[in-house]
Amino acid sequence: MPSSIRTHSAIAAAGVIAALLAGCAPAAAADGGGNDGGPISELRLGYFANATHAPALVGLHGGHFDAALGDLELTAHAFGAGPAAIEALSAGAIDVAYVGPNPAINTFIQSGGESVRIIAGAASGGAALVVREGIESPADLAGTIIASPQLGNTQDVALREWLADQGFETDLSGRGDVRVTPTANAQAFRLIQQGDLDGAWMPEPWASRLVLEGGAHVLVDEAELWDDGAFPTTLLVVRQGFLDAHPEAVKALLEGHLAAVQWIARNPAAAAVAINDAIAAETGAPLGDAVIDRALSHVDFTVDPLAAAFPALIEAGVRQGTQREGSIDGLFDLGPLNDLLATRSQARVSDAGLGAE
CATH class of the missing domain: 3.40.190.10 (Periplasmic binding protein-like II)
Structure with missing residues (x-):
């Protein structure tokens, strides 16, 4: 250095x-x-x-x-x-x-x-919603717990907005149809592997780590939500x-x-x-x-x-x-x-x- x-x-x-x-x-x-x-x-x-x-x-x-x-x-x-x-x-x-x-x-x-x-x-x-096995469509997210890196950060807002578009209610205290829990990326990675979280809206390389090392898959690539990606x-x-x-x-x-x-x-x-x-x-x-x-x-x-x-x-x-x-x-x-x-x-x-x- x-x-x-x-x-x-x-x-x-x-x-x-x-x-x-x-x-x-x-x-x-x-x-x-x-x-x-x-x-x-x-x-x-x-x-x-x-x-x-x-x-x-x-x-x-x-x-x-x-x-x-x-x-x-x-x-x-x-x-x-x-x-x-x-x-x-x-x-x-x-x-x-x-x-x-x-x-x-x-x-x-x-x-x-x-x-x-x-x-x-x-x-x-470089951001995506990555989820565990068994979640194959937005409808499968009802009652799940999904992480974002921190309340109010860019991925947190993207996650809440996308969930709202799917008809789910969330709130800032972690209640709602889908419970959004702000969690540091490294911790979210471990919790998803352990089965204690159902997914996370994450930046790279965490999304790729979950896909390749954690047995998870991408439900939403945020690039798909924007013109020209x-x-x-x-x-x-x-x-x-x-x-x-x-x-x-x-x-x-x-x-x-x-x-x-x-x-x-x-x-x-x-x-x-x-x-x-x-x-x-x-x-x-x-x-x-x-x-x-x-x-x-x-x-x-x-x-x-x-x-x-x-x-x-x-x-x-x-x-x-x-x-x-x-x-x-x-x-x-x-x-x-x-x-x-x-x-x-x-x-x-x-x-x-x-x-x-």
Whole structure:
């Protein structure tokens, strides 16, 4: 791993802010200011050790961030789900994070547009409802217990919305026709194998692990629910205060992010090995070759955040009670990314009229 990058193992959602503020991020202010004033010597990044966060893993372990940031040290913190990462971001314990769209939408609306900006896409696709043997149709889900990674995260909202479309009632306390229970992916994997859960709406590589190692099967591939199969799964977001105070640091991180995404696209075979090596370094064990190959075949890595999909995501979150209504005008700030794309003679990405300017 590049010498200027320090990583910290996954931190549980409970107590994440106390852990980061007390230990990993001593400079963070109690009011959430964090690195928002004066010179900085480090940039603090949040991410997941998932296949859908491959640009983060490749950027960290492949040296792309290190090359782009130069003397600026990158401290990386692994999380298990988006709401926990957003909590740390909002408290000023980290500066930038790879997260799903729903947590980014939630914090933006709750803060009145002052909390974060989406500065790039990272991944599209790579999520599915995977269920045990005996469940062959939506009707078979009546009375079952289905997991999502965390209440209000992107897969949680997708699961609740799909269940509602099938005529099932759910609620946020885990009751209803189908009981939705937010459960960390690793724990859900074990519980389904043990017969204590009936399925889960999961990101990759967990969906592929359940199919290939857990005797489960896919009931719904989320790509089937979107036009052209494209929907935002992972985004790169930055605290607004950090972006205002340190635009050059953000641009440098974007350079590393863009380099990682492009390297993955140009080197698919090597990328599968590199991503699996990074997951092994993060979790202590590599995935099976068949698992990583299947997982990556369901994910498209792109810097396009697919902004046009966001109104539908908001409507779904409001319907399911995981977020309140509000405007997302200004949620995207794609200017720095588009400047970098222009220098490479590559097409601009659209903010669908939801940009900061």
